[in-house]
Amino acid sequence: MDIRVDRTRCLGAGMCALTAPQVFDQDEDDGLVLLLDAHPPQDRHTAVRTAAGICPASAITLTEPGSPPHP
Amino acid sequence: MHHEPSPHAPADEPVTLPTQRAAGCPFDPPAGLAELREERPLARMRYPDGHLGWLATGYSAVRSVLADPRFSSRYELLHLPFPGGPEGPPPPAVVGDMTGMDAPEHTRLRRLLAGKFTVRRMRRLTERVEEITAEHLDAMERRGPGVDLVEAFARPLPALVICELLGVPYADRERFQGHAHALMSRESTPEEVMAAYAGLQEYMAELVAAQRAAPSDDLLGDLARDSDLSDDELAGLGGFLLAAGLDTTANMLAHGTFALLTTPGRADALRADPELAPRAVEELMRYLTIAHTTVRSALEDVELEGRTIRAGDSVTLSLEAANRDPGRFPDPDVLDPHRTATGHLGFGHGIHQCLGQQLARVELTVALPALLGRFPTLRLAVPAEDIPLRTHMNIYGVHRLPVTWDEV
Ligand code: HEM
Numbered sequence: 303m304d305i306r307v308d309r310t311r312c313l314g315a316g317m318c319a320l321t322a323p324q325v326f327d328q329d330e331d332d333g334l335v336l337l338l339d340a341h342p343p344q345d346r347h348t349a350v351r352t353a354a355g356i357c358p359a360s361a362i363t364l365t366e367p368g369s370p371p372h373p
Numbered sequence: 374m375h376h377e378p379s380p381h382a383p384a385d386e387p388v389t390l391p392t393q394r395a396a397g398c399p400f401d402p403p404a405g406l407a408e409l410r411e412e413r414p415l416a417r418m419r420y421p422d423g424h425l426g427w428l429a430t431g432y433s434a435v436r437s438v439l440a441d442p443r444f445s446s447r448y449e450l451l452h453l454p455f456p457g458g459p460e461g462p463p464p465p466a467v468v469g470d471m472t473g474m475d476a477p478e479h480t481r482l483r484r485l486l487a488g489k490f491t492v493r494r495m496r497r498l499t500e501r502v503e504e505i506t507a508e509h510l511d512a513m514e515r516r517g518p519g520v521d522l523v524e525a526f527a528r529p530l531p532a533l534v535i536c537e538l539l540g541v542p543y544a545d546r547e548r549f550q551g552h553a554h555a556l557m558s559r560e561s562t563p564e565e566v567m568a569a570y571a572g573l574q575e576y577m578a579e580l581v582a583a584q585r586a587a588p589s590d591d592l593l594g595d596l597a598r599d600s601d602l603s604d605d606e607l608a609g610l611g612g613f614l615l616a617a618g619l620d621t622t623a624n625m626l627a628h629g630t631f632a633l634l635t636t637p638g639r640a641d642a643l644r645a646d647p648e649l650a651p652r653a654v655e656e657l658m659r660y661l662t663i664a665h666t667t668v669r670s671a672l673e674d675v676e677l678e679g680r681t682i683r684a685g686d687s688v689t690l691s692l693e694a695a696n697r698d699p700g701r702f703p704d705p706d707v708l709d710p711h712r713t714a715t716g717h718l719g720f721g722h723g724i725h726q727c728l729g730q731q732l733a734r735v736e737l738t739v740a741l742p743a744l745l746g747r748f749p750t751l752r753l754a755v756p757a758e759d760i761p762l763r764t765h766m767n768i769y770g771v772h773r774l775p776v777t778w779d780e781v
């Protein structure tokens with residue numbers, strides 16, 4: 303799994319940091335997303351997919367082997 | 374664009390927005406929304422002012438509109454879905470009211486504030502929220518059984534928290550709570566709404582002047598010190614933040630308690646396992662959806678679920694209907710604190726998704742289990758039918774919640 307975040311879209315709602323705290327954090331100053339781990343281990347993939355799915359700004363893109371980028 | 378009606382095209386008879394909750398169902402969305410969602414998740418709707426627009430009740434339709442920048446939130450472009458409102462389009466958002474703005478103006482304010490409301494910053498408030506909660510529970514215990522939970526717990530708690538966060542003296546609450554109430558009531562006339570805004574603005578302007586002179590360590594002081602906000606913007610934003618955090622959290626606390634106490638086994642489930650709180654809170658947000666309805670206006674023609682929404686059409690988004698969509702949440706009408714309600718639209722979605730949601734989560738996850746834990750025999754003091762419901766308010770909930778318990 304390959305994760306990309308778009309800080310120009312992010313609006314700091316924090317859903318990612320709440321859902322997958324080992325993978326996403328929020329910058330202390332601007333509140334925008336920080337990607338802690340662009341290639342997280344398998345056991346975090348479900349949480350990462352949830353985070354990408356609920357991000358209100360569609361700022362998280364995932365590429366998984368054998369699948370087109372989503373969301 | 375030319376459209377061939379499909380043989381299965383839903384009846385195009387415009388509907389009106391259902392607003393009456395069925396008697397005896399204080400937690401369910403107004404009757405008729407479920408049928409609409411099933412038959413026509415995106416329906417034509419006749420607005421009270423005569424406008425022919427849309428009503429979205431299905432989860433995917435509601436979420437799509439919220440996420441789509443081709444839909445505007447600017448008040449002056451909206452037709453209002455509730456009867457009894459003012460004639461003609463609403464006035465534009467006052468300075469600092471982010472919910473009525475579009476990008477890029479909205480982005481500027483949101484960016485200024487995002488860093489102040491992060492998950493981490495809000496969690497740091499946990500201890501303070503615990504203290505404030507315990508103080509109110511102590512006071513309830515001292516008064517003895519028989520209190521109105523709204524007045525004794527649900528209203529003061531978020532008011533204290535938001536005052537501390539912003540740096541607003543809690544002693545001034547009489548001055549701003551009345552204004553905040555008028556802003557949130559659908560029964561306020563436009564004049565009353567404007568007067569409430571003016572009152573709040575005047576109050577905040579005094580605070581801002583003081584903050585500019587000697588900035589505090591609180592949020593208002595932070596903004597006064599570092600940002601390029603004008604005094605008007607700072608006062609407007611401050612007033613908006615203050616108002617946005619009061620009624621919402623208060624009603625989640627009171628209505629949430631009402632639901633937990635009257636749905637068999639739910640309060641005990643939370644007492645038995647406080648770790649359940651974060652999940653239970655998400656589920657209560659979904660199940661109750663007290664911020665039940667919002668509106669957007671199409672800036673250009675948009676194809677959605679096989680229909681064409683024309684530029685200028687208003688779309689009413691029933692967040693409460695979407696959060697009960699069985700296609701998204703199995704057995705949606707069951708309050709199940711064990712379910713994963715993540716993805717609910719109780720805080721909205723898209724660029725306006727609630728800025729204060731992480732604060733609200735902290736408040737609710739601390740306060741609800743603490744209340745239930747402190748009073749193991751907590752129950753309504755009057756029959757459930759006698760609880761006065763906020764039927765004509767933009768934020769649903771209860772006006773009063775008389776509760777009692779056995780003294781030990
Ligand atoms: C459980 C309590 C709360 C609920 C149910 C709630 C609900 C919502 C909803 C549904 C929206 C989106 C409105 C729309 O798109 O039309 C929103 C926006 C907002 N909320 Fe909350 N809210 C809560 C607590 C708070 C708190 C504690 C604050 C504290 C400051 C707050 C501040 C805001 C602000 C500033 C916005 C506008 C964000 C923007 O336009 O970018 N809310 N809220």
Ligand code: SF4
Pocket residue numbers: 307311312313314315316317318319326328333334335356357358359360361362
């Ligand atoms: S969920 Fe999306 S908008 Fe919110 S902080 Fe994460 S990336 Fe940003």
